[in-house]
Amino acid sequence: MSIELDHTIVPSHDKLASAKQLADLLSVPWAPPALGPFAPVFVNEGLTLDFIQTDEDFPxxxxxxxxxxxxxxxxxxxxxxxxxxxxxxxxxxxxxxxxxxxxxxxxxxxxxxxxxxxxxxxxxxxxxx
CATH class of the missing domain: 3.10.180.10 (2,3-Dihydroxybiphenyl 1,2-Dioxygenase, domain 1)
Incomplete structure (x- = not known):
């Protein structure tokens, strides 16, 4: 099996707005969090960007x-x-x-x-x- 990146966490101060904007631009699905801390953007069948809400500064x-x-x-x-x-x-x-x-x-x-x-x-x- 080859190594593939499955997901990564993207810090955000407004995870819903950030996830929605990227999903809309790329025309890919996303999901407001039902359970858990993430607003996932499903970039393709093998990669998810998980937006997470934080009040902290981030790079x-x-x-x-x-x-x-x-x-x-x-x-x-x-x-x-x-x-x-x-x-x-x-x-x-x-x-x-x-x-x-x-x-x-x-x-x-x-x-x-x-x-x-x-x-x-x-x-x-x-x-x-």
Missing amino acids: VYHFCFRVNQQQFDEILGRIRAADIPYRSSVRGPMDMQINTDYGGNMIYWNEPEGHQWEMLTVSYARQSA
């Missing part, structure tokens, strides 16, 4: 989603419709541009809690040999 987390071109276009459309600023570089200004440096499309945006989301169509971390 900004970075998550990157690799998608196909059609998904990229659809998600970017939802980001634009929600008037969420985005950028073409990890630390650059909100230039509302798409990065094409690696042979695909890539953008970054921050959610209200500060966490940084990245979406790309070609992985620069796993370039073909």
Whole structure:
């Protein structure tokens, strides 16, 4: 069996709003917590992001989603419709541009809690040999 990431916990000051926004943008299901402390976002069949409520300070987390071109276009459309600023570089200004440096499309945006989301169509971390 290969090792796969099953879930990770995402700290939040408003777990319901954060989980709902990400699920809406990615067009994936999420669930308000019925039992337990988490508001889960079901990214795919093998990965869940569990948003947890906290009053404590927390670091900004970075998550990157690799998608196909059609998904990229659809998600970017939802980001634009929600008037969420985005950028073409990890630390650059909100230039509302798409990065094409690696042979695909890539953008970054921050959610209200500060966490940084990245979406790309070609992985620069796993370039073909």
